[in-house]
Amino acid sequence: MAIPSMTYEHHSPTYIQKATIMKHISNGLSALSEREGAAVPSQFIRTMQEQATFAPHNDFCEQIPVIDLAGLSDNQQENTMASIASASEDWGFFQVINHGISLALVESAQKLAREFFNLPLEEKQKYAENPNDLIPQGYGRGFRMPESTILDWHDIFLHYFLPLSLKNISTWPHKPAAYRETMDKYGKEVLKFTDKMLEIFSRLLGLQPNYLKEEFGDPMLNIRLIFYPPCPQPKLVLGLGAHSDPNIMSVLLQDEIGGLQVKKGNKWVGVAPIPNALVINIGDQLQVVSNGRFQSVEHRVVTNTSAARLSVTTFLHPDADVMLGPALDLVDASHPPLYPTTKYSDYRRAFHRKGLNGKVLLKYYSKMQM
Numbered sequence: 001m002a003i004p005s006m007t008y009e010h011h012s013p014t015y016i017q018k019a020t021i022m023k024h025i026s027n028g029l030s031a032l033s034e035r036e037g038a039a040v041p042s043q044f045i046r047t048m049q050e051q052a053t054f055a056p057h058n059d060f061c062e063q064i065p066v067i068d069l070a071g072l073s074d075n076q077q078e079n080t081m082a083s084i085a086s087a088s089e090d091w092g093f094f095q096v097i098n099h100g101i102s103l104a105l106v107e108s109a110q111k112l113a114r115e116f117f118n119l120p121l122e123e124k125q126k127y128a129e130n131p132n133d134l135i136p137q138g139y140g141r142g143f144r145m146p147e148s149t150i151l152d153w154h155d156i157f158l159h160y161f162l163p164l165s166l167k168n169i170s171t172w173p174h175k176p177a178a179y180r181e182t183m184d185k186y187g188k189e190v191l192k193f194t195d196k197m198l199e200i201f202s203r204l205l206g207l208q209p210n211y212l213k214e215e216f217g218d219p220m221l222n223i224r225l226i227f228y229p230p231c232p233q234p235k236l237v238l239g240l241g242a243h244s245d246p247n248i249m250s251v252l253l254q255d256e257i258g259g260l261q262v263k264k265g266n267k268w269v270g271v272a273p274i275p276n277a278l279v280i281n282i283g284d285q286l287q288v289v290s291n292g293r294f295q296s297v298e299h300r301v302v303t304n305t306s307a308a309r310l311s312v313t314t315f316l317h318p319d320a321d322v323m324l325g326p327a328l329d330l331v332d333a334s335h336p337p338l339y340p341t342t343k344y345s346d347y348r349r350a351f352h353r354k355g356l357n358g359k360v361l362l363k364y365y366s367k368m369q370m
């Protein structure tokens, strides 16, 4: 497959032209990654400053908590709750095992997602996203980025489970054949799981068990499959730029390759792959409602030369119209509100306008008047 020439660099592409260029590049990624010694197009190359922070994809940090949720239903309940609290406060990222979602279902969701990306390009393009959408659905680059953004080394498929008005199964892959039914089932199981987690988070914050679920309103739930082809120059490129997730919480499946890294203090540390574990990521809205007690942390993905990586992430968002701020019970004279009350759709729009560019939350709120 031909890689498009890079002469457009000297023009100033509009959003739409840029999106088209990005798509061309994206389409060529796999071919490019297979060419021995191929150079990465300049649009993907990170600053030297950022490159200096890169760590290999298979360097993992053993301290990132792994929590056995079986403890919630036996005599380990108190310890398990305490582990979830400290993981959410100190890390914002943790893995859970014995999470209650059938391992066969978790495995088939990942297998079918991978099979989709292995289809011929012509097949995948039947689902091409509309690059003019702020949050494009379907196959493509997944984010509409500001013009100056350095490109990420990935392909994306995004679709919605909830609200039902956004769930359009006819736009989901119909190949592989079991994709729609299996993913639908998986989405429903993740929703049950996040309900359980919201109750746990409410209790840990000393709130009524149903507080967070009610506060966040009717859930919006979507899924993003990200395929990272091997990259000829992993020391120059990121698979996914650093960001924190704008939503309530994300539930991530990663394969055995490695590459997901989390910022802990000033260091980037790798999340070790554990087969069929769920990686839980606290989003910005849990940080806001918990008035800063739970942390939404920056994360990114590094690439490697030899193996394609796949992640399947389900995002639990609040109702778009809901107004969110620190829970009143968590605010007093010695704990003033750290964030103003904001409509979720406004916040999410700001996130997508900004692109994957560090921790939007702090930058966004620091510009607002309390």
Ligand SMILES: O=C(O)CCC(=O)C(=O)O
Pocket: 224, 226, 240, 245, 252, 254, 260, 299, 300, 301, 310, 311, 313
């Ligand atoms: O691919 C990964 O492991 C990370 C995905 C992620 O952070 C996201 O989709 O927001």
Ligand SMILES: [Fe+2]
Pocket: 243, 244, 245, 250, 299
């Ligand atoms: Fe993320």
